[in-house]
Amino acid sequence: MSKATPMPEPICLVENVSGSLCICKDAIELLSRINEPVVVVSVVGLYRTGKSYLMNRLAGQQSGFALGNTIESKTKGIWMWCVPHPIKEGHTLVLLDTEGLGDVDKGDSKNDGWIFCLAVLLSSTLVYNSRGTIDNNSLEQLHYVTELAEQIKIRSPSKAADEEDEDSHFVRFFPSFVWVVRDFTLDLEIDGRRVSADEYLNFALQLKKGVNKKTSDYNLPRQCIRNYFPTRKCFVFPSPTSSDKMKCLESLQEEDLVPDFLEVTHHFCHHMFVESAVKTLKGGHRVTGRLLGHLAQNYVDTISSGRVPCMDNAVVTLANLENQAAVQEALKVYQSGMEEVKSKFPVNVTDLTSEHQKFSNLATSEFMKRSFKDEKGEYHTKLQEDIDMYYVDLIDKNEMASQQKCGQLLKNLFSEMSERLQNGVYSQSGGYELYCRDRDDIIAKYRSEPNKGVRAEAVLNEFLNERGAEAKSILYTDKKLTENDKKIQEEKEKAALLEQKCKEEEEKRIESERMMVVEKKRQEDRMRQMEEKMKQEMQQQQQEMDRALESKLKEQEEMLKKGFKERADFLGEEIKNLKKEKEENSGAFKQYVMPLLSTVANVLPSLLQYKMMKSVLKK
Incomplete structure (x- = not known):
């Protein structure tokens, strides 16, 4: 699989010009060459909060993403840096550094x-970077999270109309959430007890009881973070160095930085490398660099057109693109594999069919690696039809090569006998016996010749x-008989021809x-691969649901402890629905998938059988 092209520095993925977003073609071209699974970490936060420094450290570099040393925001749009994953072999780490939120130069909160x-939609881990403390003010600055329900749809409009509280399903598809607090100067204590950074975050996200507007406004961002993100993690960083050195942070050596800051940075990077998962699409399909590029293009185009990004629509669009490409790539695998046997035409049936079986299975395997959500098997069917068409054409070409070789061989063997015919050698008395002897000799030589084909x-x-x-x-002009x-x-001649006809049949x-x-x-073999593929996709969906269930069960347990019974009951209903959906999906494999496999199994052989029958009848 293609690895990430070495990137000495970041490249712009999404350009933000005068409040209008557009995709950068160079970045998409670079992503298109990455066929490895990608772990996507994006960082968001207010401008001038030091987001870029963390991303440079994740890239294993001192500099790269622009840090800036003034009040002006340096990062515009979304910048991307693809590097080999430090600990997950065969994976690419994609770092996305986003434009600082709340930049006074823009004045455009939308x-x-x-x-x-976009950071939420594209990443597998979302890092929110802030300064100071996690207080009500910092949570109000994170009002963007409360707007996600209006800015992201899971289902297409036709399906979403039947779906109540669609945002309750975000936890199934959203990234993990990491809150990084920079320049933290307080002691990590609650009620005189030392706590971890994670406990500090959970304390800050606690809800207040009450139904008035002030309480609702207080709870809303906290509720959204708790509802939308499957896991939450927190890191608190002390100031890295003295204020006079902050302007040249990227040029400082480690000995110039505060040891506690370096220690937290190390823990942060280790956590991101170990815990950040591969980016997946709705349905659990693992995303490659190529797919990430398609995904970014799809979402930016949707936003630019004034529509709301929809996960379902994006997955369908990507699945169609990938499945079409998977058919073409798999067909190339088959065709290139059959080139060698094609160059040896004519060959016998055993050689042709064994190579056909070998490379057909390889092609199917290649298709299965790239394809996803081919729920009706139409792309798989298309591949098999294309392979069968190519195979039938090879059968025809092999027969033609055999026909030509055998015809030329008999012509060459018969050349001397033709001269005798012209010279009247067989027209004399006893000529028929001589003719039969010469003809039988030619037949024997012909049969002894190897590699004549089918x-x-x-x-x-x-x-x-x-x-x-x-x-x-010659027989009836032979006066000797x-x-x-x-x-x-004459009867013997007829019997010999009949015998030869039987040999042909x-x-x-x-x-x-x-x-x-x-x-x-x-x-x-094809059915086995199809079944394995569908089981894999079903397993990915189940894992997606398990992650959501685990998150909601933890949230329900905490709500019960804190006395939010109504909220806990609501979560219980969501948990019940998730479990029901999980059971239904599991049953769907036997109810719908297995009959589909059976249907495909019956259709495909009949197509090829029909084509082969036509080929045989032509003879």
Whole structure:
């Protein structure tokens, strides 16, 4: 699989010009060459809060993302840096540094909202960077999280109309949430007890009881963070160095930085490397760099058109693109694999069918690696039809090569006999016996010649039939034979031709049987791969639901402890619905998927059988 192209520095992924977002083609081109799974970490936060420094450390570099040393925001839009994952071999770490929120130069909070929305949609871990403490003011500054329900839809409009409280499902598809507090100067204590950074975050996210507007406004951002993100983590960083050195932070050596700051930075990076998961689409499909590029393009185009990004629509669009490409790539695997056997034409049936089975299975395997959500099997069916069409064409070409080789061989072997015919050697008394001896000698030499291909007996049958009138003429002009001898010999000629016809039919029967045996085995392998693929997709969906269930169960337990019974009951209903959906999905595999597999199994062999029958009938 293609790895991340070495990137010496970040590149702009989403450009923000005059409040309008557009995708950067160079970044998409770079992503298109990454076929590895990607772990996507994005950082968001108010401008001039030191977001870029953390991303540079995750990239293993001192500099890269622009830090800036003035009140002006340096990062515009979303910048991307792709690096080999430090600990997960075969994975690429994609770092997304977003434009600072609340930049006074922009004066466009809606634009900030879309930047935040894109960070959520594209990442597997979302880092929110702030300064000072986690207090009500800092949570109010994170008002973008409360707008996500209006800015992101899970289902397409036609389905969403039937879905109440769609945002309660965000936890299934949203990234993990990490809150980083910079320049933290307080002691981590609550009621005189030392607490961890995670406990500090949970304390800050506690809800207040009450139903008035002030309480509702207080609870809303906290409620959204608790509801939307499956896991929460917190890191508190002391100031990295003295204020006079902050302007040149990226040029400072480690010995110039506060040890506590370096220790937290190390823990932060270690956590991100170990715990940040591969980015997945709705349904659990793992995202490659190529897919991430398509996803970014889709969401930015949607936002630019004034519409609301929809996860369902994005997945359908990406699945169609990937499945079409998967068909083409898999077909290339088959075609390139069959080139070698094609160069050796004519070959026997065993060689052709064994290579066909081998590379057809490889092509199917390649298709399964890239395809996803091919729920009706239409792309898989398309691939098999394309392979079958190509295979039938190869059968025709192999037969043609055999026909030509055998015809030329008989022509060469018969050349000397033709001269004798022209010179009248067989027109004299006893000529018929001489003719038969020469003809039998040619047949013996012909049969001893190797690698004649699948048309050997058929071409010989045609040759002998074409020579039938010639042999009969020589027989009846041979004065050495009596009339009775001639009748006996004529019957022998007919018997020989009939025997040769039977050999041709036997050749066809063996060819057809071998093809069907291989086709049955190929079909079994294909069905096995299809079933494994569908089980894998089902397992990915179940894992997606398990993550959501775990999150909601923890939240329900905490709500019960804090006395929020109504909220706990509401979560209980969500948990009940999730469990029910999980059971229904599990049952759907037997109810819908297995019949689909059976249908595909019946259709595909019949198509090829029909084509092979046509090929045989042509003979």
